[in-house]
Amino acid sequence: MTYTPKYRASRRSVLKGSGAAFIGLTMLPRFAMSAEEKKLNFYNWDTYIGETTLADFNKASGIEVKMDLYADNAELFAKLKEGNPGYDVIIPTNDYVERMIAAGMLDTLDSSKIPNLSNVADAFKDATFDPGRKHSVPYMWGTLGIGYRKSKVKDASSWKAVLEENENSGRISLLGDGESVIGVALQYLGHSFNSVVPAEMKAAEELLIAGKKGVKVYADDNGQDLLASGEVDLAMEWNGDIIQVMGEDDDLSYSVPGEGSLLWQDCVCIPKGAPHPDNAHAFINYLLDADAGALIADTIQYATANAAAKAKMDATYTGNPGIFPPDEVIAKCEASLYSEEKTKLRNESWTRIQAA
Amino acid sequence: MESWKQNKAVFWVTALPGVVWLLLFFLIPLALIWGMSFGEKTSIVDIEITGTLANYLRSFEAVYVKIIWKSIWISVISTAVCLAIAYPIAFGICFSPARWRPLLLLLVILPFWINLLIRTYALIAVFRTRGTLNFTLEWLWDLAFLDKLVGPYQPLELLYNNGAVIVGMVYVFMPFMVLPLYATIERLDRSYLEASLDLGASQWRTFFSVTVPLTMPGIVSGIILVFIPMLGMFLVPDLLGGTNAIMIGNVITDQFKAANDWPFGAALSFLLMYVTFAALAVRAFIGSRMKGGVGV
Numbered sequence: 001m002t003y004t005p006k007y008r009a010s011r012r013s014v015l016k017g018s019g020a021a022f023i024g025l026t027m028l029p030r031f032a033m034s035a036e037e038k039k040l041n042f043y044n045w046d047t048y049i050g051e052t053t054l055a056d057f058n059k060a061s062g063i064e065v066k067m068d069l070y071a072d073n074a075e076l077f078a079k080l081k082e083g084n085p086g087y088d089v090i091i092p093t094n095d096y097v098e099r100m101i102a103a104g105m106l107d108t109l110d111s112s113k114i115p116n117l118s119n120v121a122d123a124f125k126d127a128t129f130d131p132g133r134k135h136s137v138p139y140m141w142g143t144l145g146i147g148y149r150k151s152k153v154k155d156a157s158s159w160k161a162v163l164e165e166n167e168n169s170g171r172i173s174l175l176g177d178g179e180s181v182i183g184v185a186l187q188y189l190g191h192s193f194n195s196v197v198p199a200e201m202k203a204a205e206e207l208l209i210a211g212k213k214g215v216k217v218y219a220d221d222n223g224q225d226l227l228a229s230g231e232v233d234l235a236m237e238w239n240g241d242i243i244q245v246m247g248e249d250d251d252l253s254y255s256v257p258g259e260g261s262l263l264w265q266d267c268v269c270i271p272k273g274a275p276h277p278d279n280a281h282a283f284i285n286y287l288l289d290a291d292a293g294a295l296i297a298d299t300i301q302y303a304t305a306n307a308a309a310k311a312k313m314d315a316t317y318t319g320n321p322g323i324f325p326p327d328e329v330i331a332k333c334e335a336s337l338y339s340e341e342k343t344k345l346r347n348e349s350w351t352r353i354q355a356a
Numbered sequence: 357m358e359s360w361k362q363n364k365a366v367f368w369v370t371a372l373p374g375v376v377w378l379l380l381f382f383l384i385p386l387a388l389i390w391g392m393s394f395g396e397k398t399s400i401v402d403i404e405i406t407g408t409l410a411n412y413l414r415s416f417e418a419v420y421v422k423i424i425w426k427s428i429w430i431s432v433i434s435t436a437v438c439l440a441i442a443y444p445i446a447f448g449i450c451f452s453p454a455r456w457r458p459l460l461l462l463l464v465i466l467p468f469w470i471n472l473l474i475r476t477y478a479l480i481a482v483f484r485t486r487g488t489l490n491f492t493l494e495w496l497w498d499l500a501f502l503d504k505l506v507g508p509y510q511p512l513e514l515l516y517n518n519g520a521v522i523v524g525m526v527y528v529f530m531p532f533m534v535l536p537l538y539a540t541i542e543r544l545d546r547s548y549l550e551a552s553l554d555l556g557a558s559q560w561r562t563f564f565s566v567t568v569p570l571t572m573p574g575i576v577s578g579i580i581l582v583f584i585p586m587l588g589m590f591l592v593p594d595l596l597g598g599t600n601a602i603m604i605g606n607v608i609t610d611q612f613k614a615a616n617d618w619p620f621g622a623a624l625s626f627l628l629m630y631v632t633f634a635a636l637a638v639r640a641f642i643g644s645r646m647k648g649g650v651g652v
Contacts, residue, residue: 072613072614074613074614074616075613077613077616078612078613078616081401081616099400102400103399103400103401105401176594177614178614179614212599212600215599216516216598216599217515217516217597217598217599218599220594220595229484229485229486230485230486231484231485231486231515340397340400340616343614343615343616344615344617347610347614347615347617350610351419351420351423351602351607351610352419354599354600354601354602354606355419355422355423355426355600355602356600
């Protein structure tokens with residue numbers, strides 16, 4: 001064969017071009033108008049906005065928000081990778097913010113259009129993954145931990161409770177997200193969540209393979225349901241998910257293990273190619289409003305990065321150790337850092353663990 | 357009838373929508389993915405097609421071969437179970453009174469009206485530890501006073517294992533097996549069956565020597581329709597399987613999502629396609645050899 005296909009496949013730009021052409025065709029009359037149409041396409045996690053937030057925003061601004069849902073960051077990334085299909089506001093987690101900035105997928109924010117930025121808690125005003133907060137505004141933060149049934153589980157203060165064989169074996173679920181599970185195993189072994197040291201990665205892989213006997217299922221995003229329905233007694237899950245089911249069942253509790261855990265931060269961003277950037281800025285500003293932020297926090301029970309909103313909340317929220325863990329626990333937590341090498345190694349390891 | 361050669365305009369006008377559709381939504385995307393399978397990632401979003409075979413070579417690493425092998429045997433068992441259940445169903449529908457047939461067929465395709473994801477979640481509600489099935493069994497257990505004699509009912513662990521995956525697959529793909537079987541059994545000339553029985557063959561003998569060979573086309577197309585999508589299934593093992601549930605479909609999904617390695621995902625997808633084509637070729641070969649002997 002003499003033909004060797006060798007062209008620089010800039011599929012992104014081609015598809016973006018055709019996508020733009022398509023949008024151009026369908027929206028031609030609207031472009032004739034000077035101001036943006038009163039619409040906003042919001043791509044969000046499920047159960048991750050206040051009960052009446054979108055309706056309230058519509059009342060305040062006249063902008064109609066259409067919300068689509070994604071189940072994980074990977075889905076969000078895959079959807080936007082080939083060009084923005086029309087979303088104005090997205091909420092990626094910190095490591096994906098980093099990844100999307102590196103890939104040039106996020107628009108720079110115009111802070112003059114977001115006066116409520118002053119409401120952001122000091123700790124979140126800057127970020128290592130987005131120096132100067134040029135592309136992202138903090139939304140909620142939280143931890144990865146263990147949700148457990150108090151009457152069945154003696155001790156959930158260590159990752160040992162879910163990673164090694166014990167009296168609760170067979171009644172344990174881990175997350176289906178390999179990067180986080182391997183990261184936590186590394187922390188349990190005394191290493192960094194983000195380690196790519198081969199020997200440490202190998203030890204974590206062996207630990208997880210040995211622990212499989214005790215694990216019933218790698219749950220994608222439903223560990224809290226498994227826990228609530230009595231399918232498992234211990235579930236590695238995100239704090240907000242567990243706190244939501246704790247409200248329905250007094251026998252459930254949440255702990256962030258002493259070895260440390262993952263501390264994540266979800267951020268509001270505007271993807272490149274957003275059709276309504278002005279509306280997007282208005283929406284972001286609205287999310288950072290004290291009352292609107294308090295309403296969101298009240299519905300979803302995650303820790304808000306909005307200090308003005310937190311000040312409006314009562315002690316059942318601000319004093320909940322599941323939402324705001326003690327400082328010494330936070331000090332041990334790490335943020336997931338983005339690296340292509342880490343993603344590749346973790347994914348290969350995760351495939352091996354599942355196939356073992 | 358006029359030959360299309362004499363009326364080319366009519367031919368092209370009627371064929372054009374189909375051809376454009378096939379080209380635009382099937383062949384071009386497929387060609388893009390095929391090209392990608394010979395590519396390399398050059399950055400987070402860019403892929404350069406270099407003609408490398410590295411992605412295919414990587415597919416033959418032990419871990420992936422093991423997962424492909426697992427996908428094959430799970431699919432073979434699920435297809436066999438599907439066939440064993442669907443055949444009597446199709447037979448029953450064909451031999452039921454004519455006025456019942458449309459209703460029975462409707463019942464077979466009824467599940468299509470509900471989203472696959474929701475049907476699978478419904479299975480979870482039935483099979484989980486504190487699900488419908490375990491509650492029913494517990495009720496029967498207590499009804500038979502077994503709780504007094506043997507002890508309290510121990511719920512069966514029905515979910516999160518390979519058995520649950522097979523049950524889920526059979527459930528999802530059953531209609532695809534019933535319909536082609538129904539189509540051939542309905543055309544079956546019943547006088548052959550009567551002749552066989554009149555000439556002294558037993559019911560069993562008649563079934564295996566007459567009915568099965570005569571309905572072979574339906575069996576084969578049912579198997580193909582069911583086995584191939586099963587091989588690439590990722591939703592059912594994801595939701596119903598345990599810690600070992602991973603199938604090749606899950607690995608491919610991971611490459612396009614979490615791992616962000618589209619070239620490798622593309623190579624795995626095409627590998628699956630090559631296996632499928634090989635299976636079809638083998639079938640065609642066997643079919644042509646059998647033609648003389650059995651006379652199907």
